[in-house]
Amino acid sequence: MSFTNHRKMQLYGALLLLPAALLLTTFAYLPTVTTVINSLFLPGFRGAPTEFVGLENYQVLFDDPTFWQVARNNLLYALGTIPTSIALALGMALFVNGKLPGRGFVRMAYFTPTILPMIAAANIWMFFYAPQIGLFNSLLGALGIPGVNWLGDPSVALSSVIVMSVWKEAGFFMIFYLAALQSIPPELKEASDLEDTSRWSFFWRVTFPLLMPTTLFVLINSLINSVRVVDHLFILTKGGPNNATNLLLYYVYENAFSFFDRTTAATITVVILVVLAVVATLKFTILDRRTHYQ
Amino acid sequence: MSQSRIRLERVTKRWDATTAVDGISFDVTPGQFVILLGPSGCGKSTTLRMIAGLEEASDGQIHIGERDVTRLPPGDRGLSMVFQSYALFPHLSVADNIVFGLRSRKVPKDEQRQRLAKVAGLVDLTDYLHRKPAQLSGGQRQRVALARSIISEHPICLMDEPLSNLDARLRSDMRREIKALQSRLNMTVIYVTHDQVEAMSMGDRVILMQHGKIVQDGTPDELYNRPASAFAASFIGSPAMNLLPLEAGKEGAVIVGEPHTPVAPLEAVGGQLGIRPEDIALSTTSTTGVPAMVVSDEYLGADTIAHVTVGNHNVRVRMSGKHALAGQPCRLYWARENAHLFAADGLRRDDLTPTPLPRSPHSIPRPPVVGSFQH
Structure with missing residues (x-):
């Protein structure tokens, strides 16, 4: 291949990359860079120029007890939603992958929460959680148990939000597990049946290891979702009571659009980005080594 | 055990x-x-x-x-x-x-x-x-x-x-x-x-x-x-056994389209005559046997498969060595014990014996039987 030909091929490749690169730059990389820059400056008041303050914004943020409360909430939220929704998704997938009557209907039923927009789902759960007329308290009342203020009690509110999120997410992850389960050849089960392998043993020795790529994928996705999806907070709690259910992204939104403090919002955003990047890298490097890809 | x-x-x-x-x-x-x-x-x-x-x-x-x-x-x-x-x-x-x-x-x-x-x-x-x-x-x-x-x-x-x-x-x-x-x-x-x-x-x-x-x-x-049946006959052996439908002729059952050579008793009419390609001897010089015409030949190295027409039917003949015979008229011969009769329902008939063909003086030698299962 001659030199000019080589150049042509490079140009060709670059042109093919251009549309994606353009979109990513406009909507992902430029905002990221401006956010990082914003987090290093203080805005000038009354026409004064912005002032470079280095890491001072971070210092202020880390001294803010509300930030730590919100971060702690988000950690609890992640710990509450991720393992539960993954375990539930796997359980549901195993269940609907077997032979059972009305399998298609059950699969659809499990998947329904995923199709609903988060806002709509949260509205439905508002009716479940409502203190007086809500479904849960009506049921408890029928049994003679005093109702709980599901979203109003600071000690319960975060758990209520977690339950709703698990309900919403598990069906989505189930689809990935179901697809992965169906790609496992049935002969593997037959071969192990011939050796009298118990179901339990087959699951841990064959099914689960073969599902590892899916588990890894779902794990990363649920982690991202736990800081990315906050739509339900707008409907259910607005981060209250007293920040008991406030999550990082919602806190960013509050800072930016309720308090008009874009600097703090930018600073928190950068912190989120760094934490997510570190966790995702750790997961991929540690779990990838133990994962079998087909 | x-x-x-x-x-x-x-x-x-x-x-x-x-x-x-x-x-x-x-x-x-x-x-x-x-x-x-x-x-x-x-x-x-x-x-x-x-x-x-x-x-x-x-x-x-x-x-x-x-x-x-x-x-x-x-x-x-x-x-x-x-x-x-x-x-x-x-x-x-x-x-x-x-x-x-x-x-x-x-x-x-x-x-x-x-x-x-x-x-x-x-x-x-x-x-x-x-x-x-x-x-x-x-x-x-x-x-x-x-x-x-x-x-x-x-x-x-x-x-x-x-x-x-x-x-x-x-x-x-x-x-x-x-x-x-x-x-x-x-x-x-x-x-x-x-x-x-x-x-x-x-x-x-x-x-x-x-x-x-x-x-x-x-x-x-x-x-x-x-x-045991025409199906078994056609499933075992490569190329498969030739199965030729039989109709009534003057002196017995004949292959459809070849009315001059009786090959089986009249009772076999309606059934099929089966002969393995390796059991047929093909001769271009003989004047006895079933008349046929070579359509094409397929050279496989150790042997040649000749595709010939008998009456309205294609018959495969396996010969050892290389032969270029396409387009030539010829005569076919097989030994009586190598011919199988199947009834109309496909089952083997052992109550009838095929009619012996007049022996041809010159014929191309048959391949060894052991070769018949090799790919």
Whole structure:
């Protein structure tokens, strides 16, 4: 291949990359860079120029007890939603992958929460959680148990939000597990049946290891979702009571659009980005080594 | 060794309206290498899976040794199986794949190691034990599957088309290896295949199936020399036996379109005359025998297949050596004992003997009989 030909091929490749690169730059990389820059400056008041303050914004943020409360909430939220929704998704997938009557209907039923927009789902759960007329308290009342203020009690509110999120997410992850389960050849089960392998043993020795790529994928996705999806907070709690259910992204939104403090919002955003990047890298490097890809 | 005797009694498998296996019975004695042969969809794999316990029989009984195992789960039947797809666990190493069943049955670690070492040597996998199945060739994967069934030390091994994913050359090597392992370990093997070459070369006994029923159950010799039906005749042998419909002529039954040479008594009319391509002698100089015309010839190296027309029919003739005969008129001759008669329903007729053809003085020599099963 001659030199000019080589150049042509490079140009060709670059042109093919251009549309994606353009979109990513406009909507992902430029905002990221401006956010990082914003987090290093203080805005000038009354026409004064912005002032470079280095890491001072971070210092202020880390001294803010509300930030730590919100971060702690988000950690609890992640710990509450991720393992539960993954375990539930796997359980549901195993269940609907077997032979059972009305399998298609059950699969659809499990998947329904995923199709609903988060806002709509949260509205439905508002009716479940409502203190007086809500479904849960009506049921408890029928049994003679005093109702709980599901979203109003600071000690319960975060758990209520977690339950709703698990309900919403598990069906989505189930689809990935179901697809992965169906790609496992049935002969593997037959071969192990011939050796009298118990179901339990087959699951841990064959099914689960073969599902590892899916588990890894779902794990990363649920982690991202736990800081990315906050739509339900707008409907259910607005981060209250007293920040008991406030999550990082919602806190960013509050800072930016309720308090008009874009600097703090930018600073928190950068912190989120760094934490997510570190966790995702750790997961991929540690779990990838133990994962079998087909 | 009576533990490995297998007996099927009127075993049937139905799925809704379709009957995959229709009341078949046979008895396998210990140490036998039995082939279930037939075209796809004939029920041979289903039969095997019912013996294994992977499908439940709709009707009939299956006995292994003294026990009725018809309703027992696969793990309690004391048999192992080699799958067409090998069914290797992709995330486990070769060693872990082989000892998978031993772990399930909680065999002590020390014994596992000993048995693994022994079996790995037997199938020549000692250097590959740490590899994953994806890093092996097709033949090696096949060996892992074999090793996994050998290590279980069950007296019975079922094989479901184990060689069909291999290329032709490897297949003939593995045929010999499997056969050698079987006789060395004195296993009872039931082997499913649609390949008549595998059936003839490996089996002590071949059970030919069609439409869920047994067509013929006998030694490879019997299947070749005395096919029980026109189907059996056309399924065994390559190229297949020529089957020529018979009609009434002046002095007996004649091949349709060739009214001058009687080939069978009149009672055979409506049925078919079967002659193997290797049993026909073709001569361009002879004046006796069935007149024919060579349409084309196919040179295969050791021999030539001539396609000739007799009456309205195409007949294949196998000749040793190379011959260029296309376009020439010729005469065909076959010995009476090599002609088979089949009734209108396809079944063999032994009550009639074919009419002998006048012997031709010059004919091209027949190929040796041993060559007939080689690819």
